[in-house]
Amino acid sequence: MFGPPGDKDTDALPPRRQMATIADVARLAGVSTATVDRVLNQRPGVRAVTVQRVVKAAGDLGYVLDPAVPTSALKPQRLAFLLPAGSNRFLTMLGQIIAGSPNQFAAFNMRARVDYIESFRPELLAQELRRVGRDVDGVVFMALEHPTVREAVDWLWDRGVPAVTLISDIANTRRVAYVGLDNRSAGRTAGYLIARFIGARPAKVAMIAGSLAYRAHEEREMGFLHLFEELFPAIEVVGLREGRDEEARNYRQTKMLLARHPDLAGIYNIGGGPEGIARALKEAGRQHDVVFVGHGLTPDTRALLIEGAMDAVINQNPQGALMDCISIFANLRAGLSPLEGTTRPRTEIILRENLP
Secondary structure, three states, rough: OOOOOHHHHHHHHOOOOOOOOHHHHHHHHHOHHHHHHHHHOOOOOOOOHHHHHHHHHHHOOOOOOOOOOOOOHHHOEEEEEEEEEEOOHHHHHHHHHHHHOOOHHHOOOOEEEEEEEEEOOOHHHHHHHHHHHHOOEEEEEEEOOOOOHHHHHHHHHHHHEEEEEEEEOOOOOOEOOOOOOOHHHHHHHHHHHHHHHHHHEEEEEEEEEHHHHHHHHHHHHHHHHHHHHHOOOEEEEEEEEEOOOOOHHHHHHHHHHHOOOOOEEEEEOOOOOOHHHHHHHHHHHOOOHHHHHHHOHHHHHHHHHHHHHEEEEOOOHHHHHHHHHHHHHHHHHHOOOOOOOOOOOEEEEHHHHHHO
């Protein structure tokens, strides 16, 4: 004898799942039904990040795609890293880490390439941003402050190619995120270290930058200057020189500084090329009485710390920077805020006694 509707045999049947519609996908993705239709039928005119968001929403809802319609959004996300070429050991090391991490990218369905371009040439950087932007789904680059670079970043955005700045940021653009230190804070930290090493006495200190075309270097300079004005007015900052991250140029700049200021007590190297500064100090017999602080823990700065020619290194963990970049593009693909789940990079102060 059959029971009435609603008996336990009927209740044991799983509820029928309602089939998702284009309207459901549009609602979850936060776009119009027309946009969903364009994405699912592979028609142009939709930004890459929106395509990724629609496809994820369709997958979450179990929306059945027509197998005859391939979707490029399911292909690995292609990323390009643009780094300055030259002798900056930290940037070289960062590029090697990126190129040597295919498995980390593959775990997030991404592929990455590293392109090196001539440093300190904004027109060339803008040209390269436009060139690689035609072939990839996202770009990470070390920015130069220049109108042509700003225009290129906005051009990428208009093409649906999000751009992330690394180490040095750029103002007034539609870049989606910045991965790097608070550089004004880094400059203040360098000044504080030098002042504490020198002690409570009148003294002279100097700075050597790579190029102030990098916002990072300009902000480090500002932080350094403000620190002394506020807390250590007896210490005079005697000037700023640019070394273009080149060992030979930094060597010459340091020689001139020592000749002009025999009582120089400290040097802050804002950019790369610390070996040139150390060589000039050693030749003058000043490597143990001129406080020397710089950026980026590399095999070269490690050696300088160990021998005592360098006193402190302000460092950003390169592996952490790489993972932040991966997280940002994964968030964009999922339709989340770019910095969701990421944390601000920590400023590491490395001394000889705490070398990792």
